[in-house]
Amino acid sequence: MSPEQPSPRIRKSPEQVRSAVHQAVIDLLSDPEGADLTIPAIAQRAGVNHTSIYRRWGSREALLADVVTTRLERDWPLKDTGSLRGDLIAWAEAGVASIRTPEGRLLIRAVALSMPGSHTAQGERAQQFQRRIAAIESIRERAAGRGESPPSLEQILDQLIAPLYLRAIFGIDPPASGYPELLVNRLLGGAPGA
Amino acid sequence: MSPEQPSPRIRKSPEQVRSAVHQAVIDLLSDPEGADLTIPAIAQRAGVNHTSIYRRWGSREALLADVVTTRLERDWPLKDTGSLRGDLIAWAEAGVASIRTPEGRLLIRAVALSMPGSHTAQGERAQQFQRRIAAIESIRERAAGRGESPPSLEQILDQLIAPLYLRAIFGIDPPASGYPELLVNRLLGGAPGA
Structure with missing residues (x-):
């Protein structure tokens, strides 16, 4: 202006x-x-x-949110593999690759820091969280469009996002191999095929 | 002195x-x-x-570690219920109660902040993490002493600690009821009995 x-x-x-x-x-x-x-x-x-x-x-939170969503889109792009399981594994693979780098761990710490504080209503916090993990919402919507039944956002939060993010925040490396598949199998249950 | x-x-x-x-x-x-x-x-x-x-x-990390381990011992005491499942549910219940309070969420953010940074070797970070979650190690040791086969620390990290901590860090409330049991059932598998 x-x-x-x-x-x-x-x-x-x-x-x-x-x-x-x-x-x-x-x-x-x-x-x-x-x-x-x-x-x-x-x-x-x-x-x-x-x-x-x-x-x-x-505000500081709005600035941080802009930084992290910009970097997440760049560093953690969304793939369309044609299936819910494939999309989630691809997302987790990008996440594992990212948290193996200092910059990736930093970004995830920044996502946490950019969340509105306790003075903000729970509904607004949940909305902000969804903005940070827009890729996961896209994966769920695509799955629903294909007639698949994706897990709830809460299930994905607990079983896929939380382990990756917490390892980044705590600096605990993920297992050397097979970790994306392990997390997605726990989340979706059943055999890893299809 | x-x-x-x-x-x-x-x-x-x-x-x-x-x-x-x-x-x-x-x-x-x-x-x-x-x-x-x-x-x-x-x-x-x-x-x-x-x-x-x-x-x-x-150092600042050592001070933060002293603050958080002192508060964790006070706010998140360890119960001996006589079984692995019972101990884990009791731990998760204390966690859920804690992260429903601003002070509890703060404490968990401080646990994350107190972890040594990326310049520290992975082995040292893992050790420091175990110090922060000494209660979980006690639960695992007691279970082994009773002849139970506790999950690995990594499984507990991914499926029990991560969801609780990430919800605290992101300010996403846990489900209103049954959440400790849900997490422990996912972790241990099988029926919630015994």
Whole structure:
């Protein structure tokens, strides 16, 4: 919209601001000393005015949510394998690959940090959670469209998302092989065929 | 040991220091603005010299680990029900009760934060994780002593700890009733009897 206020800093385009702010969030999250993840600290690191951040994102949670959903779409793309089991295994495989990297673990910690706090109603928290895991909702919808009966979101949360995310958050590596299939077999039951 | 250096602050006994520092950690964790959880910030809030914290705990992770294991022992006590299934359900019931409170959710977020970072070897992280969930190890050992075959720690992590912890971290309430039994039945399989 209107240009930034004049400032001693080099003026950035909106896309440059977004990119610098996203990178600043990732950098601060990576700080092993547990740096202050506040909007002023993010603004300083990104070299932008903190008013630009408030104007564009409104709150720290909204900014974090933008960062994590952008990165999740990029790092954890959605495959259409033609079956519910195949889609879930592909999702879990992407997840396992991701949490084997420091950046992937960081992203998942950021997903947790970006969730609205306890002062937010349970319904709103559940909605925000669904936004973070939009890929899982797409997998469920496609399965329903094919006439399959997908598990509930709560079942997928408990048996597929939770083990992957908790291992990322706690830094506990998944088993070396067969882990995506193991989780999906537990979730769907029955034989791994079809 | 030797008394604190003279300071304008009121001198505290070691137990008062520990209590004030623990409370400062909890307060900073509760800050919805995401306050800086650094040793200087903790020291300032607790009204103690930051050198006292470094001397006593050595690092932020060690301090957080002391806070969370102390609180977990107090808020999530271990029951001996006489069977593996009973012990696991009792543990999950305590967990569900805990994560229905803001303090309980905070504690679990702190358990995650207290885990050593990616720069630490996987074996050390796994050890630290076992320290955080010492109750689960006790339940497994008691079961083995009775001749039962408890699931592996990894199975318990994926199917019992992960769903509870992730719901706490993400602020997604567990189902209103029967959730501890549901998780334990999934973990142990078979009928819920005996």
